[in-house]
Amino acid sequence: MQDRLKEKVEEVFGCEYELVTEFTGLISWCKGASIGWHSDDNRPYLRQRDFTAVCYLNSYQKDFEGGLFHFQDGEPKTIAPLAGVSSVSVLPYDSLFISICMDAVMYTADSRNTHSVDEVTDGERLTLTLWFSRDSSHDEDAKxxxxxxxxxxxxxxxxxxxxxxxxxxxxxxxxxxxxxxxxxxxxxxxxxxxxxxxxxxxxxxxxxxxxxxxxxxxxxxxxxxxxxxxxxxxxxxxxxxxxxxxxxxxxxxxxxxxxxxxxxxxxxxxxxxxxxxxxxxxxxxxxxxxxxxxxxxxxxxxxxxxxxxxxxxxxxxxxxxxxxxxxxxxxDLNRTKYHGCLYSGFFSQKF
Ligand SMILES: O=C(O)CCC(=O)C(=O)O
Ligand SMILES: [Fe+2]
Known part of the structure; x- marks a missing residue:
């Protein structure tokens, strides 16, 4: 899954270099969780983040209320999370910096893609979020x-x-x-x-x-x-x-x-x-x-x-x-990683 997403990001953004997965997060957004306008590389310790891919593991209005994703600029402005379907595939309206896929939202992690997530008002919103970097010293597998x-x-x-x-x-x-x-x-x-x-x-x-x-x-x-x-x-x-x-x-x-x-x-x-x-x-x-x-x-x-x-x-x-x-x-030692399952609840305000 990580490799497929990484390859898709490289393809969509025309990367002429291989990316590394910098961080994989299985994230639970419980009731009350939200995040205001930000870009994903907006702190000194996050500068290595070049691309983001967010996969929605459950669905707006079915599993939770609130939790809409918004881009500050460009189209589309708002994305209602829906649990992914079979494979990663780019819809026709992908733009230079944002790509909406059937089951993943991909964007560059810099200030061209300032975004936010509305407060989750009921239920639990689940995502698998990956950040990719050009800088191989930030490869999470190596750690x-x-x-x-x-x-x-x-x-x-x-x-x-x-x-x-x-x-x-x-x-x-x-x-x-x-x-x-x-x-x-x-x-x-x-x-x-x-x-x-x-x-x-x-x-x-x-x-x-x-x-x-x-x-x-x-x-x-x-x-x-x-x-x-x-x-x-x-x-x-x-x-x-x-x-x-x-x-x-x-x-x-x-x-x-x-x-x-x-x-x-x-x-x-x-x-x-x-x-x-x-x-x-x-x-x-x-x-x-x-x-x-x-x-x-x-x-x-x-x-x-x-x-x-x-x-x-x-x-x-x-x-x-x-x-x-x-x-x-x-x-298959090299293909299986269990990072995500060990880390959840980062944004959740419940715990
Ligand atoms: O879960 C989402 O829709 C986006 C998450 C996000 O903005 C982040 O983790 O930085
Ligand atoms: Fe973000």
Missing amino acids: LIPLLSESLLHKSNNMPCSFLPLPASDNMYWYSPNQDSHQDFGFDIRLGRLHALGFDVYYSQGTRTSDLSELQMEPMQLARGNHLLDHKFVNILHALQVVQFYFWKVCKSGTFTNEVQSGKVVQLSQSQWKKIIEVKSVFMKDPNVKTVFRSLEQHSFGSATFSGATTAWEDYSCWPLDSWLLRSSQG
């Missing part, structure tokens, strides 16, 4: 394959599944749409989302660095209220995924079969508090952090159930890797 191979090694040594997390992106920053990119605001989305769900982030070593890409790979713990939760997460993305999994499952079924008697929590000490506040002051400066996630529902929290969720999530997240390993042993 993912070594990580997956490492897991393969772990597995063959009978070590526990080194399940995740694969860093979906080195930079997951949020900036308010009207803010210019030189301002020293913004916040890390993982932190913001955890914060909005009632969690603080604790690094036992303190921050030591103001470089988020270093810190994001470090092990960490979560705190809630005055308490530090016992579980050590591989990194912040891992923590966010477990938290989202927890709320998703708890909302659906209320509990986990492997729930332990009591999830271990300890009272936060003064020095642990200091470290928590330090992280917030470095990575969550933006005063808008609360308003971005304003529609988050607050759910009750139980540390025992949460403990159950941490292990249940490992089983849940291992299956793609297991099936990948199975398939790779059957010979």
